[in-house]
Amino acid sequence: MRTTLFAIRLLSLLDQLDMRTALSFLACIALLNTTAQVMAWPAGDPAQAALNHLQGANVMLSNAFSQTIDPMQVGIFSDSTATVGLDTGLVVCTGLYFCVIGPNNVPNGTFGGGFFGGDPDLQTMCPLYPGSIGDQGIIQLDLVPWGDTLTIRYVFASEEYDEYACSDKDDRMGFFLSGPGIEGAFSNGGINMARLPISGLPVTVNTVNNGSAGNQGTLGLCGMNPGWEQDTIYYINNDFGLGTQMDGFTVVLTARAVVMPGASYHLKIAIADVNDANFDSAIFLPEGAISCTELSTGIDQPDTSAPQQMWLDPTDRTLV
Numbered sequence: 001m002r003t004t005l006f007a008i009r010l011l012s013l014l015d016q017l018d019m020r021t022a023l024s025f026l027a028c029i030a031l032l033n034t035t036a037q038v039m040a041w042p043a044g045d046p047a048q049a050a051l052n053h054l055q056g057a058n059v060m061l062s063n064a065f066s067q068t069i070d071p072m073q074v075g076i077f078s079d080s081t082a083t084v085g086l087d088t089g090l091v092v093c094t095g096l097y098f099c100v101i102g103p104n105n106v107p108n109g110t111f112g113g114g115f116f117g118g119d120p121d122l123q124t125m126c127p128l129y130p131g132s133i134g135d136q137g138i139i140q141l142d143l144v145p146w147g148d149t150l151t152i153r154y155v156f157a158s159e160e161y162d163e164y165a166c167s168d169k170d171d172r173m174g175f176f177l178s179g180p181g182i183e184g185a186f187s188n189g190g191i192n193m194a195r196l197p198i199s200g201l202p203v204t205v206n207t208v209n210n211g212s213a214g215n216q217g218t219l220g221l222c223g224m225n226p227g228w229e230q231d232t233i234y235y236i237n238n239d240f241g242l243g244t245q246m247d248g249f250t251v252v253l254t255a256r257a258v259v260m261p262g263a264s265y266h267l268k269i270a271i272a273d274v275n276d277a278n279f280d281s282a283i284f285l286p287e288g289a290i291s292c293t294e295l296s297t298g299i300d301q302p303d304t305s306a307p308q309q310m311w312l313d314p315t316d317r318t319l320v
Contacts, residue, residue, distance in 0.1 A: 038084070038100055039077065044071075046073070047066045050090065056288030058146040062143070067140065073093045073137040081243065092282065092283045104247060108278065116134035117134070121270060124185065126172065138268060140266065147293035150259045151254050154194070154284060156249065156283060160247070164217055165212070165213060166206055166212075172203065173281070174193075174268075174271075175192065175269055177266070179266060181258070181260050193255035194253075201227065203250070206225060206228065252286075
């Protein structure tokens with residue numbers, strides 16, 4: 001029933017779409033069966049979609065622009081059972097957006113892509129094959145935080161799992177932040193906010209996985225990332241899973257950076273294939289994914305443990 005209703009909804013829109021987009025809709029239908037949970041739709045303009053879906057509490061987003069190879073790498077997802085820990089939001093993929101639609105019935109899902117051009121920040125993250133970044137999905141935007149800690153909630157997922165773990169097919173993602181008080185090795189002196197909780201390593205197939213080399217990998221390649229085994233607890237294997245096509249994904253992670261309230265910052269959300277154009281990867285970003293802590297006033301909360309009292313101060317006859 002779920003698939004039937006979804007197919008009817010898609011077909012009703014076909015006469016409003018160009019042929020290329022209509023064909024992508026039909027591809028969605030082909031991927032679905034009655035057990036599918038993650039649904040996805042084209043986002044339209046990726047930059048505007050980012051502004052519409054990612055702005056959370058205590059932060060203002062603006063001036064977004066897209067550097068995706070194909071605008072259909074960005075989609076809107078919905079997951080009624082929160083298979084990946086998120087119910088709805090924006091997804092940025094190395095393939096076309098419908099690569100995330102469940103169930104996992106294709107072991108090597110590759111939907112679109114095949115373009116190589118590189119990105120300097122993603123290349124900096126890839127010491128083994130710095131010239132092999134491809135199918136990059138990139139959205140850049142400006143933001144103003146109203147508190148002192150910027151956060152981004154996300155899930156990284158990939159079809160490279162598990163067979164290509166610890167191989168040169170090290171698909172990766174990053175949140176590159178630059179602005180006042182930020183000093184790092186990336187563009188404009190930026191930092192990569194997307195770091196794994198225990199090891200502090202960037203998020204790639206070779207830094208967060210099930211802790212063993214796949215049949216196409218070797219432990220030595222994962223071992224080039226000291227401490228990589230520590231973050232295996234954040235990885236979920238999805239072989240034959242019903243929720244999403246992705247073979248594996250992380251738990252919901254939160255990227256954090258200390259910022260100056262009211263200052264202007266620049267953020268680049270980026271994901272790419274590494275060393276081949278096959279086996280898609282994706283970043284799931286929930287509604288309001290980018291947010292900030294409230295600005296502290298520096299005033300302690302009142303002590304409410306004692307009963308409230310009232311009296312007249314005899315010195316100046318004021319009510320206390």
